[in-house]
Every structure is written in C-alpha cells, then in structure tokens.
Amino acid sequence: MTKIRNFSIIAHIDHGKSTLADRLIQAAGLVDEREFRDQILDTMDLERERGITIKSNTVTLPYVRPNGEEYALNLIDTPGHVDFSYEVSRALASCEGVLLLVDASQGVEAQTLANLYVAMEHDLTIIPVINKIDLPSADVERVKEEIENELALDSEQAVLCSAKEGIGIEDVLEAIVERIPEPRGSVNAPLAALIFDAHYDSFRGAIIACRVFDGAIKAGDRIRFMSNGAVHKVEEVGVFQLRREPRKELKAGEVGYIIAGIKTVSDVSIGDTITLDENPASKPLPGFREVKPVVFSSIYPVSSDDYPSLAAALEKYKLNDAALVYQKDSSAALGQGFRCGFLGLLHLEIVQERLEREFDQSIIMTVPSVQYRFTLDTGETVTVENPQYYPDPVHIKSTEEPFIRASILCPERYMGAVMKLCTERRGENPRFNVPTPGRVEIIFDMPLAEVIYDFYDRLKTVTQGYGSFDYEITDYRQSDLVKVDFLVNGEKVDALSIIVHRDRARSWAVQVCDRLKEEIPRHQFKIAIQGAIGGKIIARSTISAFRKDVTAKCYGGDITRKRKLLEKQKKGKKRMKMVGSVSIPQSAFVAVLKTDKE
C-alpha cells in the first residue's frame, strides 16, 4: 500500500522555493524534460513575472524509494508573502512537516523566521534545507551557524542541495520520507476535511483543495460545510498532478480536490471543515476564522455598465482568495462599486491585477486607507475606513490610528537610509538587534497608514533590494488626522478623498494636484484642480484650455475618415469619468496611487 507524506516548503522570497518544487516534480516523473518549464507551480502570469508565489498550488508526487517502497508525497505550496499569513497557516495545518529552505549565500532572513514560527505553532517536523550550494558566494558553514543560533535547529540535520543544478534532490526526498511523520487519522471516523485552497472553474464550479484528516469522501456523497451548513453533492474527487487526476475516493491522510458543482462560491471558505451530511463530525477542525482586513480601498468599474460583471467577477475571485472582503459602495464620481478590505498592499495589488487579467475587468481603485477610530463629543467611538464616512470634524473629540511594530532586516550599511525612511514615515521608538555580525534588525513603532502606500517599494530602493520587512499591528494611538478632498472645477471628486495625518496633508495634496494635471486631458475650458481640508484650499493646479483643434481641409473624401476619427474619440470619452463637465480618464485615478519617483 502506498504511504503518504504531507509537506510544504517555506522560504524567503528568492531562496529558490519554486525551483526546488519544480525539481521534485521532475524527479517524480510528472513531467519529462521537454515539458519542463521553470516554476511549474507558479501558474499565474503574475507569479511568474514577480517570481513570487501568490496562490498556493498542490501536487501529489509519486515516489519510489531505492528499497522499492511506494509513497505519495503531497507538496502543498504556500504563498510567499506576509500578507497571506492566514492562507499559509491553513496550508501548514494540512501538513505534518515542512522543508525550511535557506539560501546558502543569503542566510536566514526575517521572513524565514516568521514562517518558521507558524510551522512551529502547528507542531510540524522541520527539515532545514540549504539551497544554492553551488553558488561561488555560498557559505554553508555560516548558514549552518545561523540555523543553530537564530532558528535553534540542529544544523547537522540540514540537507544540502542545489535545486537549480539538481544536486541533492534525492537526499531531500529521502529526508521527507524518513523524517516527516505519517499522517494520523481514522478512515472509519466521520469525515473531516480541511479546505486550504479553492478556485473557480467556469464549467465545474468550485474546485476545492483539501486535506482529509478523518473518514473518506467519494463521488455521490452529500457533503456539508461546517461553518455555514451548506450541503452539496460530490461529483468528483481526485488528486492534483499538475492536472486533475480523478480518484475513486480520498481518505484520511490524503490531499486532493473535491468538485461538487458549487456555483454559489460564497459557500466555500478557506479554513472551513467539510464533513458528510449524513454522518457529520462532532466538531470542525480547529483554526477556522474570518480573516481581518487591514487595508481598504474601493473598486469601481471603468464603465458603470460593467458593474454587474464586476460583481460576478469579485464573487468568483473571492472563492480563491478567502482573505478578500467586500461590500457595496458608491461614489458620486465613479458610480456603483465595492469597498474592499485587504490583508495588505501587496494583496491589494494582486487583487487588482488578477481582476484585470483573469477576469477581464477594467477597474479603478481608490487610494488605500486603514481603519481609523474617532471619538465624538457624544462619547461615542466610530470606526472609519472610508473617507466618505469621515465624521463632521466639529464633533470629533479625538482620533486614533492603528500602529504596527515594523521589523526591518538589512545589511548594516543601509541602517542610515532605513532610519531616515522610517522617521519620514512617522516611525517612533527605534530599537535594534544584531542577529548576525553585519546584519541588523531595525524595529520601529509606525502608523500602519504610512506603510500601506509605498513603503515597501521605498524600502527596496533604499536598501538596493537587501531589506526585508515584516510587521504586526500592535495598538491604536492618538493622532492628528484630517480629511483631504479634491475638487475639479469646484466639484468634489469623492473617490480621491483621503484621511491623512495633518503633517502629511499638504504634500499629499500637492502631489495629487500635479498628477491630475498630468493625466486629465485639456478641455475647451480651463480646469482648476484643488486640494482642500474642509473649506480651506491647501494645493492647486490648473490645466489650460486647448485653444485650437481644427483641420484646414474637409472635402468629399475626408468625410468618412473624419467621422470615424470622431467616433473613436467618442468611445475614448465614454471610458472617462465625468465630474461636472470635466472628463477624467481612468489613468488619472491610477496615477494618484503611483509611487513618487525620487
């Protein structure tokens, strides 16, 4: 009988996780050399472009040991970014062990630590793997020291490999089989399967990726989702082997997929437990929770006619990204849309890009915001994450904003630059650790609002890519906040409003006014753009009127051509948003979000 091992790979970005996964897939014979593409598991274009794993994929690797024993190794891929810690935790909850991948020249990084803690919380067997040992800059001994000192793991147990060169892959496979425990659980107990991922297939409905802890599931079973009680009939079960391979059943210990013709995608939540309707488990598997967003932004369709299609796309998207929360929103400038909550700014960007690429939506997103707290003169406290609901300042007694503990790891030589950046972003109370000589961990208390916008990009720039960043929300602190509005020819563009610290209001307003001036095309009248706090103008720019646009000649042959040109312009105009009599292109809303080039 085939034995099972369930494992995941955790690593810092760039430490070679995808390359190792690809090698394991290749070693298992799931693809031949000709089919082999780099980073097979990172299927989304976005992931390949950015070189990071955004959505986890799963693959069942058949493995025959040298002694002839047959194994099914379930590799559960995890997203590689701090924003996705909940998804990471659900994936890890489905494993018995992890490969902790460390780059032989980079050593242990902040994120390695963060992921290790999650793995430890789940009581997993941890196998340190030192990758890229073929690089001239590899320093295996130093990395082993870091593994001992910083991770408190036995470095003698570390497996050495080079995924790129295919060195040590056999050792990795043997370590998985030998050291990771066999899954426990009883086939005879009532079904309990953990959903750790899902995506939508337009023909089959929801494709649920799950780990069966107890019991067994097969086509024809009626399954129940324990968090909401929804019941569906199973059409197919199987395992992922780069494509879906149907099986007769999935049973305790196994990892695979379930298709149950689920079109109401909101029924499926990552972290939920699936059981059988007739013979349910007494309680769900632990760890299910509603994810808490920290960054908020509104999404509007470029053309208001596309609102229903955006609504459908978001519903399908949500199935694959449990972390996204949203509700209806509306704007005088942009019409009907959705207020969305994200785990962080990367999450926001990914949602935006995937909606555009995979769901073919043309969207406008508003400036991201955090959740602010206002105490009113009535004594009541209100939480506001949408500038539209900013309370009347007359009644605000005090304001608070969320603070984080920001941890930045970087080589010592960038300390000055990082300190400067953090101080600019209202960082307070700096602390330092020196985990290894030459590297420093800088800790600041910072407002979350200061990092959600472009902090990570700036950090990458000032540390030339060497800085890594992690944060946790700690508390709410008193702050002096104002709401900045933008007016185009006197009409407020509500979608551009922002709640911001008073000290940052003017520079923000100036920047937005300049951006809008660049992006809004000239009209036949002058356009005044203003940034204002209440009735007070704090920034302005002007777009001069176009004064001349006329073709000298128009005779018989030009009529069709000129009319077609006008029709094209008309179409372009339809894609713009009208504010009063000013047409604002989508690019203007996007430009406001762009990182300042310095």
Next chain:
Amino acid sequence: MSALPGLYVHVPFCRGKCAYCDFYSEPSEALAFRWVDAVLREADLYKDLFSRFDTLYLGGGTPSLLSGEDLRRLLTGLRERFHFEASAEITLEANPDDVSPDRASLWRGLGINRLSLGVQSFDDRMLRLLGRRHNASQAVAAVETAREAGFSNLGVDLMWGLPEQTLAHWQSTLERALAFSPEHLSCYELTLERGTPFHQRALRGELSLPSEEESRRIFTTTSRFLETRGYVHYEISNFARGEPFQSRHNRKYWHHVPYLGLGPSAHSFDGRRRWWNVRSVRAYCERLEGGATPVAGEEVPGPDERRLEALLLGFRTREGVPLHLVGESHRVRRAVEAAVADGLLALARGRLRPTLEGWLIADRLPLLFD
C-alpha cells in the same frame, strides 16, 4: 442652395510631389489618354444614378497639366453622358506655371468658368520650401493672364502657418492676393500629413512652425481682415466676395448634397451610400478596361453616423447646424448653453453657428453634444 448633385473628377497627375501634400498623384501624365477613357467608362456606370449636375469640379493632382485634347475629350464625353445646367459652375484647379494665354482661352472655350489657382505664397523662398514648381512672378502672371482671358470667377489658394512665417509676412501675402480682387480666397493652414517630407522634417524638429497662440492669432486676424475687405468667411478655410462666389461645388460636401466622384481615389455620395475608388491610376484603368468597377469600398452611414457627419460638416460652415439636429435632450441643451456661454457657438433663428473661437476648435465641437 441648389440640391442638384455635383460632379467631381480626380485628375491624378502631378509633375512633382509637393513637400506637404498627401493627395494621390502620379508623376507622369503619359497615362492621361488611357485615364480619360477610363473616367468615361466609369461615368457610364452611373448614368442611371445621376443625370443632372449643376457643378463640375476638376481637382487633383494637377488638372491644368492635361493637354487640350485630353481635356476636350473628357469634357465632351461627360457632357454626352450627363446633363449640366446652363448656369453650372465648372471649376478647374490650376498651377500658376500652367496658366498661359493660350491655355486660359482654351479652358474658357471648353466651358470652364471658374479657375482655382494654387498660388500658396508670393514668396519664392516659401514656395521652394513647399516644393512648388512655380515662383512668385509666375503666380502674379497667372492671375493676370486668367483675368485677361475673361475669367470673372477666380479663386486663389493660399497657405499660412508656414515655417518661420510671421503674422506680418502672412498679411503681406493676403495684400498681394487682394490686389487682384479674387472672387474667392482659400486660406489653408499648413497641415502636417503623415508620411509627407514635411511631417518627417517637423518630427526631426527642423521646421519652426507657429505656436498654438500664433496660429490662433493668424486665423482670427485673417478672418477679421478679409471681412473688412468685403469677403464672407463662409467656411473655416474659405472666403468669398459675396454669396454667388462661394464654391457651389464644395458647399455640396458640407451640406450632405449628393456628389459623384470619378477617377482614382475619388469619393461619392448618393444621399444614402458613400463609396470610394481604388487609389492607383493603373489599377483604376485596368479595372474599368476589364469591365469591372473601380470601387474599393463603401458604407451606408446609419442615423447616428449621419448626425455626426452633419455636425462635423455643419460646424465647419458659417451657417452652422440646425438646433434640432444637435439634439433636444436636457443634457444636450445644457451643453449648448455652456458652449454659447463659452463663446464657441451662437444661437440664432434655430441654428447653432460657430464663432471664430468655435471654429478654432471645430474638430471638437461635435463631441460637445454626446
């Protein structure tokens, strides 16, 4: 205005290519004989669709290059196939260096009663820059010769917005033209057409062209100046010394009156359908010789398209557009009020007429009401 259709014949021959021109032409008139036959064959195709015209316009290209014999065959052939009103306006576009006393009287003899002279400038340097064949003294001689031959309806084409041209320089050009009291003046701003040598030079930054402000000033000054000298500014680039001298043929284009275009690259409109011919002279001749049609494409504009055309054409003329064509909805009404308040249009007797400010942005005017 007459609702009778107009006839256009495209004469696709030029001795050389001007540096700014993107009209279709062939460098050789050797094909002219064959071309006349082909045009007459094409005319045969439309004998049922069109019967009477009150304008004939020979444009190009360079119609004045045609030999007397070719021109005679062409005009005789057209008259055999169609009826032209006794008062028909018959225009020939002529290059100044083609206008000799002999030719001028020949043209008169063939019934041509309106000459449109491509003078462009009275400055030799500018003419060379434009790649024109003639010089300033030939231009002067041409106008005088035409007058002596008895042309009492004379149009002079001029160009402004030339590289390094000042307003004063342009005004002196106008003065030189006015000395001949032409019945008609076309004042075209130099347009950079893609693919022309001028366009390429402008892209390379070699041409010092007037700024937006300067060209605005030239346009408005020209209009006011010519109006004081008795010319009616009846279309963006066209002025006439009184209503009878407005180009009757060109006005048909601007007022959706049908027209038949014969010759390579010519466009036609029968009041419903638009069609256009192949561009190459050879392909045009071969098709007709083989009994095939030279039509390269066609379309039937729908109501929305017709309306857009009416706006784009109407706003180019002094008469403007009837208000009902613009639209009656509340939104359109508001846009109209705004355009009037902005001084782009004037509303009088149920028509929206462009002001000079409006003409300066004529290409945008139709978009204000959507």
